[in-house]
Amino acid sequence: MNLPFYIARRYLFSKKKHNAINIISAVSVCGVALATLALVCTLSVFNGFQDMVAGFFTAFDPELKITVREGKVFDPHESHVAQIHAMPEIEVWTETLEENAMVQYKDRQTMAVIKGVEDNFEQLTAIDSLLYGTGKFVLNDSVVDYGILGVELMSELGTGIQFVDPLQVYAPKRNARVNMANPAASFNSDYLFSPGAVFIVNQQKYDARYILTSLGFARCLFDYDTEVSAIEIKLKPGSNIDAVEKKMEEILGERFVVQNRYEQQADVFRIMEIEKFISYLFLTFILAIACFNVIGSLSMLILDKRDDVETLRNLGAGDQLITRIFLFEGRMISVFGASMGIVLGLLLCFLQQKFGLISLGGGNGSFVVDAYPVSVHLTDVLLVFVTVIAVGFLSVWYPVKYLSRRLLSVTSSE
Incomplete structure (x- = not known):
């Protein structure tokens, strides 16, 4: 088994010396999951409106x-x-x-x-x-x-x-x-x-x-x-x-x-695509902010595991192996958060399609549909997953490199 991955997995699920670290790690996963859920649901709602508008047009426009x-x-x-x-x-x-x-x-x-x-x-x-x-x-x-x-x-x-x-x-x-x-x-x-x-x-x-x-x-x-x-x-x-x-x-x-x-309706669909893309960019920015929780979690974990790092060094572990442990830790938080967010987002979209949980308001027939239309596209789900993984990986790479280098220099000097 890959040793850095094995140790990182143990760190993620094991109890830490300070209970606050477990809480911060859970909050990090939840933050990434909520941002992912928002991406899935928002893009699906835009798809729903596009399909709805396309339905109106196709009833009047020729093939x-x-x-x-x-x-x-x-x-x-x-x-x-x-x-x-x-x-x-x-x-x-x-x-x-x-x-x-x-x-x-x-x-x-x-x-x-x-x-x-x-x-x-x-x-x-x-x-x-x-x-x-x-x-x-x-x-x-x-x-x-x-x-x-x-x-x-x-x-x-x-x-x-x-x-x-x-x-x-x-x-x-x-x-x-x-x-x-x-x-x-x-x-x-x-x-x-x-x-x-x-x-x-x-x-x-x-x-x-x-x-x-x-x-x-x-x-x-x-x-x-x-x-x-x-x-x-x-x-x-x-x-x-x-x-x-x-x-x-x-x-x-x-x-x-x-x-x-x-x-025939290129202008309408182009505007909707631009709105969808801008929403995607804004939510990706929010996702990047949520990844700061992951950085905080990793910082606390690195400080908590100073003794383990010293033990690994005494056993012959190199600086690269130790750094990879914490990189895997950050990546696993991103993967778990992305997976949870996608599953919850798809579940919420299904419930919205089935029961119309979130209505457009009014209730007097002033809207064409009573609830927000939802249409889940596989390409959007894959895009969201790749985006979350990419942002998560990039957000933890430099902080882990920097913090690990400082930690390794401190433990080696001692």
Whole structure:
């Protein structure tokens, strides 16, 4: 057996001459364990929020989205785009057209994003799970066009879920100069009626700005013929999204951009990743402070074991072996603290997932979820363990070297 490790293990669990040293050692382990627990739980909560937000987006955003790199619109009948349409992995293909417009309901008006989609849009996304009201997903019929508003936009305009009066929509005419004598003649206008439903994505980007309607209505309003602003795609089950995305990029070339769901919301997830990283740095700093308890524990232990050190020297132990004993002692405290913290952190995350022990507060339905969401990722657990071990090992290396050298010089002089 490794002699320094064996002696260090005996020192860790054996009773010391001064009971305070045992208490300080226990406090050191608990300090490292609590810092580790905080790291595991905090990173898991950030993962939970990311998964929750991703769930909202994926109910509205397509698996893959093709847009043009420069400009607003493109012709979906181009040869490269037609080649993409013929790919066997594609299950649903829908053309969309998005543009800003002014909407008015009675005496209220605001700017909104009109998104024209095809009838198969509900096959592309889980839009039915986002609808609220007595109506259903209907874009048009033989008489009128319908508009499905985001819930916050509905509130701002005061339409209600089932509005009786039509919603007026205004958009400037393409390639036309404003007629100062008659400005109204420079705008296209049309009406949207209520299908008796609104959508709720729980994201302001959509709920406060978007109106879903038919692609034909959008093209007529914005003076387009066959142009689209995006092609949204759903793949067949079992398809490799990353591989299909890469293949599409190779076919389309530099003029087009292909994005998966996370890339479509890159700004949101980038902000969440930055927040998660900053929290990780702060908690790692707290962990480093907690490791000062380990240094104090080792200092007391070195003073307590001066007689043992003298005995080991008389038996022929070298300075390096004695120093390694106390290094192993500090490392074992870090390992035990990291292991305890990870186990307790995983247990707390499980209890939070199962019972929602820590709530978000309010209790009146003001939050999307009642309790903090938690999602444990193996990579985060490994990162926490490596971080705790690295910080613990580095924090005890120099103090043990320094204290051992002083102790050895004192015992040798005696």
